[in-house]
């Protein structure tokens with residue numbers, strides 16, 4: 001008898017963790033693999049944030065925290081949302097969780113009835129689809145095109161919405177596309193949502209501060225405050241504050257939604273790690289000079305990678321305006337033959353070829369709902385990125 005629930009059959013292990021594990025195994029066997037798979041800054045957590053965590057331990061702030069999060073953190077989140085985004089929330093409208101992933105899981109868990117639809121623009125962060133399936137919902141994927149900078153258009157959104165649509169998940173800036181929505185885009189999407197009052201909006205803003213010259217972050221709620229009563233803003237500490245391992249993220253939204261998310265979390269994992277929460281207060285309230293410096297480094301890396309990738313015959317990418325990924329079209333490599341005689345038939349073959357021939361680990365586009373593409377994370381040391389691009393170019397030059 002199979003002990004595993006049937007709906008788990010449709011769930012995939014997270015793509016980044018699978019690709020990283022595969023590369024780690026080759027490294028263990030002695031191969032010199034460059035891993036560009038993880039969505040994780042290579043920088044350390046800023047020192048003042050580290051020290052706040054250490055202080056929390058020494059001061060004994062190590063007991064069970066309140067389920068929605070310690071009040072000083074929720075107050076700091078409210079100040080942040082006001083200062084950065086012009087949004088007004090009370091601490092009762094905020095929940096902290098073990099990363100944005102848990103916050104999204106809570107939101108879907110307390111709202112989806114079997115068969116409810118979650119509209120997810122592709123390319124997407126994979127967990128949106130799998131978490132929807134885990135909660136017996138139905139992912140409705142809307143594809144996009146590189147020529148449109150992978151943006152969700154109002155026309156395609158309108159066409160995807162049905163009476164069963166429960167959520168639209170909008171990730172801005174986007175993983176893996178780097179897409180940044182400008183005010184006109186957001187206003188047009190808001191206009192569509194106004195015509196469908198049953199649809200809630202989950203705005204995943206985790207890359208808010210990872211945005212490059214010429215682009216700016218805007219929350220859709222700046223232009224459509226009326227959508228606030230059915231929007232959950234999700235944000236976190238992993239990317240901006242280089243705190244992936246601290247596991248801390250948050251959601252802000254209508255009080256009934258938040259209360260139910262707190263109820264779910266009270267029966268699943270309880271409050272997020274107390275030490276991380278005190279570090280989170282220091283992160284939000286502290287100096288953000290490090291974020292400006294990190295962003296400048298990311299922008300240089302982005303420019304180097306984009307230039308080098310676009311110089312390779314068979315690969316092409318649009319310049320991402322935010323986040324730290326390059327989503328590369330690899331259609332031009334399909335049909336070519338590797339030195340050992342294998343024809344590259346799909347993006348999976350390209351990923352395998354790059355792993356074994358170039359010794360560079362990347363993730364396939366299908367994990368993000370759009371093929372044939374590959375994703376490179378440029379949250380890695382500049383020298384490594386240069387070497388990876390050199391290896392990819394050399395390997396591609398060996399294709400016939």
Ligand code: PMP
Nearest residue numbers: 039099100101125175236238249
């Ligand atoms: N949203 C997006 C778009 C992401 O790319 C990620 C991390 N890859 C997350 C959420 C999850 O972040 P956290 O570490 O806060 O769970």
